[in-house]
Amino acid sequence: MAHPLPKLPTGIGGFDDLSHGGLPRHRTTLLKGGPGSGKTVFALQCLVNAVRKRREPGIFVAFEESTPQIIANAGSFNWGLPALAKNKLFFLDAKLSPEVVRSGEFDLSGMLAILKAKKDEIGAQWIVFDGVDVLLTLLQNPIAEMREIYRIRDWLADNDVSAAIITAKIDGDGSAILNYGFMQFMVDCVIRFERRLEHGVALHRLEITKYRGSDFVAGEYPVSFGPSGMEVGAPEPAEIRHEASTERVSAGFERLDTMLGGGLFRGSSTLITGVPGTSKTTLAGKFAEAACRRGERTLFVSFDEGAEPIQRNLSSVGIHLKPHVKSGLLRMYSARTESIGAEDHLVKLKSLIREHRPRCMVIDPLSAIAKAGGMEAARAVANRLIYMVKDEKVTVVVTAINQGDDPQNEATELQISTIADTWLHLSYLIRSGERNRALTIIKSRGTWHSNQVRELVLGNTGPVLADVYTAGGEVLMGTLRWEKEGAERAKTLQRRAEFEHKRGELQTAEADTNARIKALQQDLARQRAELAAYSSENQARIVSSSDREAELRRIRSGDLARSSSSGNSGKRSRNGTRDAR
């Protein structure tokens, strides 16, 4: 295709993705579906968005409902329709009153002339024919019906409108009203709407069944209604583009952070699973409180339990959320899951995130949305919810109740465990007549984490992770842990006493040795002194004896000392000299 088909964005969340850009420009789109399937809302929202976002006025031709009815029906949306209806949007009541008598054939040429006048007057670029089937059935003639549809088409072609939307009640595959087959052929784009009940909850779906000259995302997609109108649950783009932060935020308390290698990554998702009563909410509450203490905006979403009871229950274990709610940092939102469909919960949460702009978020329990109209829808919503939250770079903790103690049960149910970055599992260990809470980190992406099971103890100052003892390959908890701790304490005391005793002994021995060293040194000193004294006496004796010899020689007039020593050498020397000469 040389030129891509020009399109007009509808501004309906998700739909422009499915249709790769919106509705075909200068062409006609048919919305078909049963009563209450959302055709009118879709058409009206297109007009409202065109006016509000692009200042393109529009005309809404209502064959089925009166203008006041339509405006009242759209009152739940924040479109400001009454104000728009005053100048930029023109509503034409084309509902034939019951008093009107029919006599013979009629046609739409008069009405189209009126519309042209109005269109030129307000410069309308969008036009909607809502409930055209109501008018056509009045014709009571299949050929006349076809003729009038072609008349509308020709009029649209001649009058250069940006986009035209025709809605008609054609149920399902359209086999009920065969005559409208040509209508689907005539238009360039066909969107099928459906409303069905699943587990007592109304679910809305739409599907693009035809788009001439353009590709589109095929398949049926969930439709939900929020304050800003309809939204289509378009599939997430296949490529995941979430920034990976290396910043850590506290998971709630220090020991848990230690187990997680320093806390949770900013913008990551954490899943806490466990059977009822394993204090999932407490952990989630602790996380929320820690976030508020850091001054971060936080959103706490609870399903099937009111915000007040949660605050009260958490305050009993030392988690105080009320002051943060009062300061506006923490927003608590509670909803009954069964009242509306899972899709509508998603829309509500989306608008809450937009409103409150949280950095941290808790959804407790996410598994509750499975009650809102079927597993399939809940699964899709849970996935999209987590992706959406991650897109907003919100650090999220979700809880999920699983039946039985096998965490894998949960995994097969909502399948959120595969997309969660961190997965904590809480369970009961029953031994020696006690139920004790155990915490395990099943996974934590991109970080070191403890592989040990810890005991979770709830005190009035909050949850605490207790050391665990492994004995014979088993983790000890509760009383067994207490006993073990007692035994450990006793052992330590004993060891300390033994040590003290030994130290005393050693100190005594050291002192003893020192004393002995001193005594020996004294001995040594005395002996040295003795030795010195003995040596000098001896010297004195030698000196005196030689003196006496000298005296004796002097008395005997002999040179004994010299002749006896140097006399010999003199003789030898003389002999030596004589030999040399």
Add this chain to the structure above:
Amino acid sequence: MTVVVMRLYIANAAPNSVKAIANLEAICKQHLPGAFKLEIIDVLEFPKRALADGVLVTPHLSKLSPSPAAKIVGNLSDRSNVLHALGIKE
């Protein structure tokens, strides 16, 4: 004899509009000789007037007086329907 005041909205020379004029003229000639007042409005020429009068499809016949007022859509080929709506006894 009371004069019946009527207004017929047509879409120029559209087949149904042409038929409606012929059918109405025939009815008036036969049942209301000299006792009717008919205004024919071409919606293509005066669309805003038609809009103000609440006319959508054409042809559209409005009986304004005597009361009760009546509205008839179609090319008026079903004569008994028209007579009944206009309050004329056959």
